[in-house]
Amino acid sequence: MSKDKIKICEDLADIMPPEYQDLVEDATYGDQDRGWKDVGSSKELIEQHSLCAGCPESIAFRYVLASLPAPEDTVFVGSTGCTSLVFPHVAVQNIHSLFGNQNAIASGLHRALKVRFPDKVKDVVVLAGDGATVDIGLDMTLQSWFRQEKFTTICFDNELYANTGGQESGLMQKGFVSKMAPVGKLFDKVRLAEIARESGCHYVACLTVSKPNRVEKALKNAILVAREFGPTFIQLYTPCILEIGKQSMEGLDEMKDAESIGGRFVYKEYATDDVKKFLKEKDEEAKARKKEKKSAKA
Amino acid sequence: MSQYKVQPGPEAFLSPSAASMGIVLPDPGEAHIEGTIVPEEEAFEEAARKFLAAKVPTIFPGPLVLWHWNENAAKQATAIRKLANAIPARLIPMADYRPKYPKIDPEVEINPNHPNLTIWHNKIDVCIFVGVHCHQANLALKIIRGGTNCYTMAMCAQAGHEDACLSFRDASVEKIERLTAAVLKLKSEGVESQAEEFTQIKLNRQGRIA
Incomplete structure (x- = not known):
């Protein structure tokens, strides 16, 4: 899809419900500097969602979708889990894969898009939960990194199988007791960020979604690096408030606790030297664009 | 030859797929009426009669003709508007296939996951799907046949729909x-x-204007 295709046929435009007219007029397609600050002031690519009230995953979705550098040329690959309940509501192309094989699907899709659209930049982004990424799909996840497939993998880490009642996952913290894991987890939380780095990811970030600026920066970095270098990985802590016994309004506090000093989700970022240099250049380009925009406004 | 006829419902909560009942798709130049393969010309006349005899004839344009993918889509949209004016029929869009929560406004849109709501609300007795992707059209056609008494037609860009009461194939501007x-x-x-x-409902970004 290209942004000039997101138009309504003139002869039928007056029967289209307002939300679609807003999408054409007021969405941020085509603006490479779009970001989380557009949330609430522009037409968002997700509005209604079917997640629980106050679910941090829904916040993560908003920030991720608002920060994609080119949503009109992006295809998401999702997997079974809470995330798969949201994708039908999202105004970005997406594919639902079988549980765990999302990175294999994304590999094929990225190659196919390259053949079909040789002159265009098409971003493929895998977005799956921790069960799909680390347990059931770990093989596919790792193999795509070993093969240096050029796409971004995002893991919404809620540290258990949330929508099936709270079973233990590889990313669950040691000792944690959940409804369907009453004995408590016996081994450590899998260090996925480090595994990603060692498996060939050129850019890795691990963070919570309590700070939208950070989520935006990490996502943009990951996608830009994936275009040029190879696989990238972002692990986002999106706690399941239901399964850890919190109230709707306590998700943010839970994330802030988890990212405080000594917590499981203290912000960490790995990048190769080449990538660091590349990202610095991109930052400077973005700053120059902002400056230009400001002076044009003035 | 199958004895099964693809007729308006309500047929059953889970109506059988017409293909499983032996209904086959028409060849190029043909169409089907209630499962019987007929020359296309005959189907055009029958579809026109159904529309004119209906109390609430309705056209459901889908994403392939609502969105300006290319010039052909725009031309089809123009042809659909002319068809609606000629009958005259309501135009109710199926702009995308999301299951909408908490609910859709059945007066102004139709959704493939619960098309019966739009049919019931507007008391639609004859409808045609144009520009809806095959899988979603099949889903909607079966639900409509299962739970409503609406006569369904499909202007399919591919090989036709056996789950519609009447179906054309290879839809084009010329066929519309x-x-x-x-x-x-x-x-x-x-x-x-x-x-x-x-009165055809018209909308802008603020809501209904007619």
Whole structure:
């Protein structure tokens, strides 16, 4: 899809419900500097969602979708889990894969898009939960990194199988007791960020979604690096408030606790030297664009 | 040959897929009426008669004709508007396939996951799907046949829909125009539209303007 295709046929435009007219007029397609600050002031690519009230995953979705550098040329690959309940509501192309094989699907899709659209930049982004990424799909996840497939993998880490009642996952913290894991987890939380780095990811970030600026920066970095270098990985802590016994309004506090000093989700970022240099250049380009925009406004 | 007829429902909560009952798709140049393969010309006339005899004839344009993918989509949209004016029929869009929560407004849109809501709310007795991707059209057609008494038609860009009561195949601007011509021909022969009076709902970004 290209942004000039997101138009309504003139002869039928007056029967289209307002939300679609807003999408054409007021969405941020085509603006490479779009970001989380557009949330609430522009037409968002997700509005209604079917997640629980106050679910941090829904916040993560908003920030991720608002920060994609080119949503009109992006295809998401999702997997079974809470995330798969949201994708039908999202105004970005997406594919639902079988549980765990999302990175294999994304590999094929990225190659196919390259053949079909040789002159265009098409971003493929895998977005799956921790069960799909680390347990059931770990093989596919790792193999795509070993093969240096050029796409971004995002893991919404809620540290258990949330929508099936709270079973233990590889990313669950040691000792944690959940409804369907009453004995408590016996081994450590899998260090996925480090595994990603060692498996060939050129850019890795691990963070919570309590700070939208950070989520935006990490996502943009990951996608830009994936275009040029190879696989990238972002692990986002999106706690399941239901399964850890919190109230709707306590998700943010839970994330802030988890990212405080000594917590499981203290912000960490790995990048190769080449990538660091590349990202610095991109930052400077973005700053120059902002400056230009400001002076044009003035 | 199958004895099964693809007729308006309500057939059953889970109506059988017409293909499983032995209904086959038409070849190029043909269409099917209630599962019987007929020459396309005959289907154009039958579709036109159904539209003119209906109290609430309705066209459901889908994403392939609502969105300006290319010039052909725009031309099809123009042809659909002419068809709606000729009958006259309501236009209710199926802009995308999301299951909408908490609910859709059935007066202004239709959704493939619960199309029966739009049919029931507007008391639609004859409808045609144009520009809806096959999988979603099949889903909607079966739900409609299962739970409503609406006569369904499909203007399919591929090989046709066995789950519609009447289906064309290889839809194009020309075929939509031929359907319009068939409606106008019947009208010129004295067949009058039985459609109840209505005002086509129009919308802008603020909401309804008509």
